[in-house]
Amino acid sequence: MIEVSGLSRRFRQTLAVDDLSFTVPPGRITGFLGPNGAGKTTTMRLILGLERPTAGRATVNGLPYHALERPLTQVGALLDATAVQGGRRADQHLWWLARSNGISRQRIGPLLEFVGLGDAGRRHVGGFSLGMKQRLGLAAALLGDPEVLLLDEPVNGLDPEGIRWMRDLLKSLAAEGRTVLVSSHLMNEMAVTADHLIVIGRGRLLADAKIGEFVRPGTSLEDVFMEVIGRCEP
């Protein structure tokens, strides 16, 4: 469970997140939508304790991220998949993360296989394609078998087979009772993946609804999204 309450984050002149409140419960996929610069990544970074809020709070399973014990075993995140040290091998990258959270080394091989990098574990990450880096980022997110997952544009760079694989994986993770918050700009993909949507614009909450309530018969998610974000234009 993720809970965000009165959360704000200001960067000088920019109010990136503006008094945002929402809950992401377990057992379903919650899509996190908003135009470029809406504040999605900043919100995820605040939840993960990578930014300090200007006001409000964000908790994971009732606690702020910094208070979680062995955090990777409770919450896994894929933010910027390209932000990995290129000089490291994929298996070394995962081992470095695992070690700091008391996670067994035995998990790394099967996990690399699982994300489709079974043959690339000993290769340097610097030579990976974007899709391969996304797969490695997903492996890092799943490393601690966490109950909560935050994924920022996880299908970015994946091929069609990879996109379908990611969709099926997210569905199975939610079906296992995990909390899944996933951002994307791909409306068609979100329409077939998410159960629930949170839409933000200019850092503010614009919609928080089941996908069936959000997209009325005869309209598309893209249509409704454009209509909703149009309402928050200056």
Ligand SMILES: Nc1ncnc2c1ncn2[C@@H]1O[C@H](COP(=O)(O)OP(=O)(O)OP(=O)(O)O)[C@@H](O)[C@H]1O
């Ligand atoms: N470290 C920072 N310093 C200054 N401004 C920032 C910083 N991080 C984010 N911002 C600003 O905060 C706003 C929200 O950015 P954020 O990256 O959270 O949006 P987003 O919804 O994830 O966008 P996108 O869909 O383009 O990835 C933007 O105006 C951005 O320029």
